[in-house]
Amino acid sequence: MAKPKIVVAYSGGLDTSVMVRWLIEHYDAEIITFTGNLGQQKELIGVEEKAIATGASKAIIEDLTEDFVVNFCFPALRAGALYEGVYPMATSLGRPVLAKRLAEIAIREGATYAAHGCTGKGNDQVRFETTVGALAPGVVSLAPLRAWEFKSREEEIEYAKLHNIPVKASKENPYSIDENIWGTSIECGILEDPWAAPPEDAYTRTSSVADAPDEPTTIELRFEAGLPVSLDGETLAPVELVAKLNELGGMHGVGRLDLVENRLVGIKSREIYEAPGATILHLAHKELERITLDKPVMDLSAHLSQQYANLVYNGLWFSPLKAGLDAFFAKTQRVVTGEVRIQLFKGQATALGRKADHSLYDESLATYTAADQFDHTAAEGFIKIFSLPLKTVHRVQGNPLAD
Numbered sequence: 001m002a003k004p005k006i007v008v009a010y011s012g013g014l015d016t017s018v019m020v021r022w023l024i025e026h027y028d029a030e031i032i033t034f035t036g037n038l039g040q041q042k043e044l045i046g047v048e049e050k051a052i053a054t055g056a057s058k059a060i061i062e063d064l065t066e067d068f069v070v071n072f073c074f075p076a077l078r079a080g081a082l083y084e085g086v087y088p089m090a091t092s093l094g095r096p097v098l099a100k101r102l103a104e105i106a107i108r109e110g111a112t113y114a115a116h117g118c119t120g121k122g123n124d125q126v127r128f129e130t131t132v133g134a135l136a137p138g139v140v141s142l143a144p145l146r147a148w149e150f151k152s153r154e155e156e157i158e159y160a161k162l163h164n165i166p167v168k169a170s171k172e173n174p175y176s177i178d179e180n181i182w183g184t185s186i187e188c189g190i191l192e193d194p195w196a197a198p199p200e201d202a203y204t205r206t207s208s209v210a211d212a213p214d215e216p217t218t219i220e221l222r223f224e225a226g227l228p229v230s231l232d233g234e235t236l237a238p239v240e241l242v243a244k245l246n247e248l249g250g251m252h253g254v255g256r257l258d259l260v261e262n263r264l265v266g267i268k269s270r271e272i273y274e275a276p277g278a279t280i281l282h283l284a285h286k287e288l289e290r291i292t293l294d295k296p297v298m299d300l301s302a303h304l305s306q307q308y309a310n311l312v313y314n315g316l317w318f319s320p321l322k323a324g325l326d327a328f329f330a331k332t333q334r335v336v337t338g339e340v341r342i343q344l345f346k347g348q349a350t351a352l353g354r355k356a357d358h359s360l361y362d363e364s365l366a367t368y369t370a371a372d373q374f375d376h377t378a379a380e381g382f383i384k385i386f387s388l389p390l391k392t393v394h395r396v397q398g399n400p401l402a403d
């Protein structure tokens, strides 16, 4: 009988390398590794050779950066989705792209199982398994890190040596890092103490305020229908645009975040993030919304942005609610077209100006000069009717604030 096939979401790091061998031993299986590039700075050189040397029969490597930015990051940006109001969700958005391809490859290869290298107490295991479960219902998810006997990195290294698995002799990084073009997530080590300030060496792609240039950089971003299309007048493809903003923002130390967050699995955890491009884009997008959206849409959007962020964070990318929210934002963001001028300086991105093709800001109504067109006399009647219910309450029931 043919051996069962397992497609493994493979990074080439210690955990997933040990995992390949461990799965061969425990499932007597044929292993196919899948590595997705989401625009991380770390090159994927040698990953294929390493997978094969570790025992895989086939190693698949694909560049998913464009799919990631266009179909995952940008819709989340248009929806203003920031988890707990601040985290642009580089990791949370990256998982469904990887899991989607993992599911597709598992189906194509006729695999029985799809395995990932997430631990048993994080959000990422949920994101992988909800997505694989939805898109490839016949494929069983495996999470060896939840099941295996190793209790430390040392034990894994020992196992790797025993089985001639190539492990890099590099000094152990005290942090757990997940990186892609939308941002970097950094946890563990000293960061587990929420009182401890993040050490400078934990950051990998942003300058400290002290090292940031003494001269600001001012940029102009154009959005069309809620999506960014150009930088300083130059039309750029989505991946290029984000890469350029990462570079500029990173140089000025923009996009650092230190966050204690609520995990889906019920615990609070502390993580730091670097997302220069995403931070600039969210700021610019919000500024443009302020002059293009009317108040009822703005108010509901704020609520739905939070819903959107929660479902992305909770691994429900491929859900009906996500589809419905996208429809809402696609419709209401059609007017979010225009430009925002942003200054990058000493760790801060600041909006300096905004203009829109269909701006709701009317200077002739807003001005306090002689050019004012606002009908001041109409205010009297407006207030009379607006205050009528409140006056009625006080007259009939008294002051609701009184004891």
Ligand code: ARG
Pocket: 089, 091, 092, 122, 123, 124, 176, 177, 178, 185, 186, 187, 271
């Ligand atoms: N807390 C973030 C999230 O759930 C990132 C998790 C992965 N972090 C890491 N350093 N590997 O989206």
